[in-house]
Amino acid sequence: MVKLINMKYIPFLFIILFLSLLSYNSYAFEVPDRIAGFSIPRPSAEIAKFDISSISLSDITFLFDVAITNPYPVKLKLSTVKTVFFVENKQFFNAETNRLKIKPKGTEITRIFVNVKYADMAGIVKDYKNKDSLDCLIDMVIVLPLPKSVQSLAEDVTFKFKLNKLVPTIKPEIHIANFNVIKPTKRDIETALKLSAKKNLNADSVKKMFEALIDGKDTAKIIDPSELDLKLKVNFDIIMKNKTKANLYFKDLNYNFNINTSKLVDGYTKNIQNKQGEYILRVNNDFSSKRLGKAILKAFRNGKGDYSLTGYSMVKLPDKIRKEALKLNFNEKGILNIK
DSSP: OOOOOOGGGHHHHHHHHHHHHHTTSOTTOOOOSEETTEEOOOOEEEEEEEEEEEEESSEEEEEEEEEEEEOSSSOOOOOEEEEEEEETTEEEEEEEEOOOOOOTTEEEEEEEEEEEEHHHHHHHOTTGGGOSEEEEEEEEEEEEEOOGGGTTTOSEEEEEEEEEEEEEOOOEEEEEEEEEEOOOOHHHHHHHHHTSSOTTSOHHHHHHHHHHHHHTOOOOOSSOGGGOOOEEEEEEEEEEEEOSSOOOEEOOEEEEEEETTEEEEEEEEOOEEEETTEEEEEEEEEEEGGGOOHHHHHHHHHTEEEEEEEEEEEEEOOTTTOSSOEEEEEEEEEEEEOO
16 A cells, blocks of 8 residues: 655655755755745844843843754754853953754743843943943854754854943942941830740840940840840831942832841831932831840840841833833842841
8 A cells, every 4th residue: 555645744844855865965055945845944042131130239130042943853962152242332341152942943042141240341441430331342152053864964053132321330438327226115015025924024224234235335235135025126227328420219118127237137128318319228127136136145245247138129221221111130239237
């Protein structure tokens, strides 16, 4: 019995036969676009998305979505993306990756992140502090290999892209000011004692103990602070100065604040004062006395300690850079002066 070949496979079979015949003597040929009226499939590449992914006070991260379409029924095992970065027309650095996904007969999008330090850009732009933005040019070359069955005609195909993006100039100074833990009232103490296993303790004595602890003074230990869930209010300002002409507008702040590596508070605030070159983010929060462990009490006694601030703000940049607000990540460390 003779099986008939499905007509839809004839063009593909004809192309494979043609390519295999050429493979014996193909050095003088280029891959044609059509053979006997049939199109020759080729892989394609495009930049589906190019944007600023996020920024911090020290760097900026670019996002590239590279879409690769593979028309062949076999997986392409290797591809290369080479990138050259220019800042203000000066070559900045080169990058290369071969981690693109290329599945058979389909389109796959691979997301690539490239991180750039502001300090490095400032090092090659002389008047960095006098600019509000920098012009970045990215030359990208994507090389895709062809299947072995057609490599006698061409080993790979190359796609070239030029991408432009303005980035803000940031040269920050940040510190914590006006740190203040508000001393509890007698009523605060009484309420906390009622909810604890130490109901019979004298509220006035406990109040004096906490006042001394907050002032960093030695005191008789009437109760371990961790045994009492006493809410203590704390206020402080995060003051950031930007030593460039870039205009930033902070919308909010999600934060985690530690002292001597021990967590004090976390939360959210929109109490922000935006001025050209200076931004004050005000924190008004409370924490439990259970967090007054050795590390934080040591800072109170010394009048200073190490702080760490992590979190993010949604920040509006000038429209010429980006119309939508962008996440600015915080990961800052420094010295906190308490007195």
